[in-house]
Amino acid sequence: MTRNELISYLDNYLNVQQYKDYAPNGIQVEGRDQVRRIITGVTACQSLIEEAVKLNADAILVHHGYFWKGEPQVIVGMKQRRIKTLLMNDISLFGYHLPLDGHPVVGNNKQLGVKLGILNPTVIDGVEQNLIWKGDLIEAIPASEFSNLINMKLNRKPLHIGEPNSLIKSVAWCTGGAQDYIDIVANLNIDAFISGEASERTFHSATEQTIHYFGAGHHATEKYGVQALGEHLANQFGLEHHFIDIPNPI
Structure with missing residues (x-):
């Protein structure tokens, strides 16, 4: 083409x-x-x-x-x-x-939800250009177990703020540098929020509003959308597609 x-x-x-x-x-x-x-x-x-x-x-x-x-x-x-x-x-x-980030099929947020096996992934309507998603785990599990799941799926140990033994069922997320969206999610009666990066203030937002926070890596949370888009183009137009992962610990 x-x-x-x-x-x-x-x-x-x-x-x-x-x-x-x-x-x-x-x-x-x-x-x-x-x-x-x-x-x-x-x-x-x-x-x-x-x-x-x-x-x-x-x-x-x-x-x-x-x-x-x-x-x-x-x-x-x-x-x-x-x-x-x-x-x-x-x-x-x-x-x-x-x-x-926001595309409903190949977007980073949709693809991260799929990667983590989150059920019923949907957009939280009307805030931040519809970039925050939410869903549920199959069953309530300890936060430490969910942290291990993220590590296994993304091949990166996340930063976790919260009590490791308390249970998590509902999750919201936005990939990349979306740590400040935790203050929006904290008002929605959701157990945990995932983004790529954390700031100094993220610790206080999580602890004072009693919501789990998982910093799963900016790069690690945003690898899957561009791969899905490349595969879509290959299938749609017969293009040759190669995803190249340049490792990045941030």
Whole structure:
């Protein structure tokens, strides 16, 4: 398919216009016109780009792209090296941030719920651009057991704030840097909240509002949406798709 056909399809499929975001969603760096082989990854770091070059990819599709609000506008240093590598190898870069978090099928939040086996995953309507999800475990289990489940499924031991022996049945979550949504969830009579990162204030929010918090890793919670999107494109259009996981402990 052509690059412009891919742009049009992704922008529509991911409902880009629905979100107020911190970076441009869609095409960020323009490469060759035809797209047959696509690389997906969490972040458009130099290591991911170099892997795409080795695989002779036509396009890279990521959750964390470039040109964030507040970042320096000049193209020097790390940014220059990344963009130079893309341009020299005629590789397009697509970045989808909040649209990939919120998508009801391939989104990070939906896919994390599936990965953890959470029943009846649904959006909490009307808050934070519908990015917070909720659901239930099959049965109430001790918090320590749920922490072990997260570790097993995501291959990353989570930060847990809360009493390890108390039971958890209802769960809410939002992947990535969504730790401050705990204050919304705490008012909804939900047992636990999962995000990727934690801040110093997260400890106090969790303990004072008596809600379990699990910091399961920004990277670890956001690997699955972009993989699902890449697989969707491969099935829909016959593209060759490779997911490249660049390890990140954050």
